Amino acid sequence: MPELPEVEVSRLGISPYLVGQQIKSITIRQAQLRWPIPKQLQRLHGATIERVIRRAKYLVIETAQGNAIIHLGMSGSLRIVDLGLTPQLHDHVDLILNNGKILRYHDPRRFGAWLWCEKGSIHTVMAQLGPEPLSDAFNAVDMLVKAKKRVITIKQMIMDNKIVVGVGNIYASESLFAAGLHPATEAKALTLSQWQRLVTEIKEVLHKAIAQGGTTLKDFTQVDGRPGYFAQELQVYGRAGEQCFCCGNTILSQVIAQRNTFFCPHCQQ
DNA sequence: CTAGAGGCCTGCCCGC
DNA sequence: TGCGGGCAGGCCTCTA
Numbered sequence: 001m002p003e004l005p006e007v008e009v010s011r012l013g014i015s016p017y018l019v020g021q022q023i024k025s026i027t028i029r030q031a032q033l034r035w036p037i038p039k040q041l042q043r044l045h046g047a048t049i050e051r052v053i054r055r056a057k058y059l060v061i062e063t064a065q066g067n068a069i070i071h072l073g074m075s076g077s078l079r080i081v082d083l084g085l086t087p088q089l090h091d092h093v094d095l096i097l098n099n100g101k102i103l104r105y106h107d108p109r110r111f112g113a114w115l116w117c118e119k120g121s122i123h124t125v126m127a128q129l130g131p132e133p134l135s136d137a138f139n140a141v142d143m144l145v146k147a148k149k150r151v152i153t154i155k156q157m158i159m160d161n162k163i164v165v166g167v168g169n170i171y172a173s174e175s176l177f178a179a180g181l182h183p184a185t186e187a188k189a190l191t192l193s194q195w196q197r198l199v200t201e202i203k204e205v206l207h208k209a210i211a212q213g214g215t216t217l218k219d220f221t222q223v224d225g226r227p228g229y230f231a232q233e234l235q236v237y238g239r240a241g242e243q244c245f246c247c248g249n250t251i252l253s254q255v256i257a258q259r260n261t262f263f264c265p266h267c268q269q
Numbered sequence: 270c271t272a273g274a275g276g277c278c279t280g281c282c283c284g285c
Numbered sequence: 286t287g288c289g290g291g292c293a294g295g296c297c298t299c300t301a
Contacts, residue, residue, distance in 0.1 A: 002294060002295085003294060003295090006294080032278095034277075034278095034295090034296085034297085057295075057296095071295085071296090072294090072295090073278095073294090073295060073296085074278085074293070074294055074295055074296095075278085075279075075280090075293085075294075090279085107278095108278080108279050108280065109277085109278045109279050109280080109293090110277085110278055110279080111277065111278065111279095111294095111295060111296080112295090125296095125297090149271095150271080150272095151271080151272075152271090152272075156272090159295095161295095161296080168294055168295070169293090169294060169295085170294060171294095215294080217293080217294065218280085218281085218293075218294085219280095219293095219294080220294075237294095257272090257273075257274095258273080258274070258275090260292085260293090
């Protein structure tokens with residue numbers, strides 16, 4: 001699912017309902033997510049939410065008692081619903097707030113996670129993460145240097161969370177199309193100017209996707225239940241066999257590192 | 270250390 | 286209509 005834009009859209013959607021609110025209680029209907037939901041999460045009881053931040057594809061709900069970390073996995077989504085709304089199948093966690101709202105976590109495949117992090121410490125899942133793609137720490141010069149040490153395609157490299165976070169399978173294909181680069185190109189073969197183009201397009205694609213409310217293929221919804229509209233903007237992802245909007249050639253797909261990858265053989269060399 | 274493969278889950282779509 | 290196979294937005298863990 002959810003790549004960086006979808007997680008950021010979720011953050012923007014839930015923040016106004018969460019920040020400053022006290023958590024009345026937590027209801028866990030299914031604790032077996034990617035990891036079992038830790039008991040310490042109950043320490044949110046009575047806590048006031050100070051901030052909701054995003055790091056990579058993780059959301060962090062900060063309180064004076066400690067932080068809850070949420071990951072949406074492949075099929076997770078968050079909604080703000082009114083108190084009393086009957087939970088549906090796969091609605092695994094409710095954060096019940098004192099403003100009559102519930103933050104409701106839905107995740108059919110249960111690849112997502114709810115974790116607990118003590119105040120002032122860094123959870124192991126977030127300890128090894130690379131730079132944020134929308135920050136200046138993600139830049140062409142650093143990518144060029146790192147690429148020289150790797151035997152890997154550019155698509156694998158931009159999807160490596162130690163190199164740069166938040167770029168998943170959809171936005172990797174879309175960014176590579178925008179940059180005119182074949183996804184299977186050896187990372188070490190890219191020139192500085194090609195890295196500049198790719199870095200710029202990754203930032204551009206992510207910004208545009210956030211502005212459109214993310215991409216809904218199946219499971220993802222915005223906080224109010226609406227889909228994300230970036231699906232209408234996709235140039236290559238999921239379009240194998242269809243015509244390139246740019247040149248009319250047939251879009252191809254190829255498995256790279258066990259992930260399906262979409263590209264235009266004419267526009268991407 | 271790196272790179273590649275497997276696995277976790279449910280749901281959906283396709284072909285028989 | 287029913288059923289098995291394959292596939293899906295992520296990422297941790299194990300092996301070589």
